[in-house]
Amino acid sequence: MPSKTLDGIPLDWVRAFEAAGRLGSFTAAARETRLTQAAISQRIANLEGRLGARLFVRGARGVTLTVEAEAWLPHASEALTLLHQSAQDIFSSRTQQLTICASATMTRGWLMPRLPRLEGRARLHLSFVTLMIEAEQAPDRGNVVVRYGVGDWPDLRAARLFAEELAPVAAPHILTGDWTALPRIAVTGPRAGWSDWDGTTATQLRTDSMGAALAAAEAGAGVVLGSLPLCRDALDAGRLARTDARSLTPSSSYWLTARAQDVSQRRWDALIAAFCER
Known part of the structure; x- marks a missing residue:
């Protein structure tokens, strides 16, 4: 391809191609860009002429991207997105x-x-x-x-917001003996739990969020395998205390x-x- 193939090319031609390629339809591209289907078709034809290559295969059931156009589409989408966002960042005075x-x-x-x-x-x-x-x-x-x-x-x-680390925590005033005898609080969801800690599956209290589980632990309801990053303030303030020096570091x-x-x-x-x- 000649080095100056894209010099002076109207941005509207690229926008028409990107919309039609992403949406898979000249009609859908016309709706998105608020142009007529004929205008979309003409701009794509102009772009094909400038590039010296077909971008779409026209058929009775619609259009499909050529192999070369399919390879170019993500680059065109990324470039248009970057232009739009950088203009907003630099020139827009609106929040x-x-x-x-x-x-x-x-x-x-x-x-x-x-x-x-x-x-x-x-x-x-x-x-x-x-x-x-x-x-x-x-x-x-x-x-x-x-x-x-x-x-x-x-x-x-x-x-990633933080590296997850889980460890048993409880209110200090209930840590008067063997912490493993305390009621266990579990959190429903995809995170690691007591079974990953010591194989235990029996729990006395279950919540659907880490926040609720930590609140229950602060209230003295038992011990929870808590997210240390999320309960750092409670640990520093003495509202919670770790019961074990070990911790779990899941990949999630x-x-x-x-x-x-x-x-x-x-x-x-x-x-x-x-x-x-x-």
């Missing part, structure tokens, strides 16, 4: 609305205490939404979603996740600097 969807435990115990770190880093108007079910079942509820796992979600940016933890097109790189970096422990 960007950004929603963070997380469990009540994560919002209260981790995100809110670190919120002041965001001041001056990015023009953001934040909205926090409490996640009531597993994040995998609600991928579209916010621009940024806090998920629990190993960080391998396809097509999502992911930044909590992650900030977002689609690249939802959050610009500059604002994503600001969120990482504010909320992620290095």
Whole structure:
């Protein structure tokens, strides 16, 4: 391909190609860009002429990308996203609305205490939404979603909030003898539990969140295999105490996740600097 093939090429031609390729339809691309189908078709034809290559195979049932176009599409999408987001970051005087969807435990115990770190880093108007079910079942509820796992979600940016570490903790006033005889508090969900600690499966109290389990432990209801990063303040203040020097370090933890097109790189970096422990 000649070195100046793309010189002076109208951005609208690339935008028409990207929309049609991503959506798999000239009609859908026309709706998204608020153009006519004929205009989309003409711009793609112009782009094909400039590139000297076919981008779509036209058929009776619609259009499909050629092999070369399929390889180029992700680069075109990334470039258009970068142009849009960088223009917002640099030239927009408006504050960007950004929603963070997380469990009540994560919002209260981790995100809110670190919120002041965001001041001056990015023009953001934040909205926090409490996640009531597993994040995998609600991928579209916010621009940024806090998920629990190993960080391998396809097509999502992911930044680990902290390295998870679990250890038995309880209120100091109930630690008067053998802590293993205390009632055990369990947390429902995908995280490691008592069976991973010592094979025990019997528990006297079960909650659906780490926050509720830690609150029960502080109240003296028993001992919980608690997330040390999430109960650090309670440990430092003496409201909880570790009962064992050992700990579990599972590979899973909590992650900030977002689609690249939802959050610009500059604002994503600001969120990482504010909320992620290095």
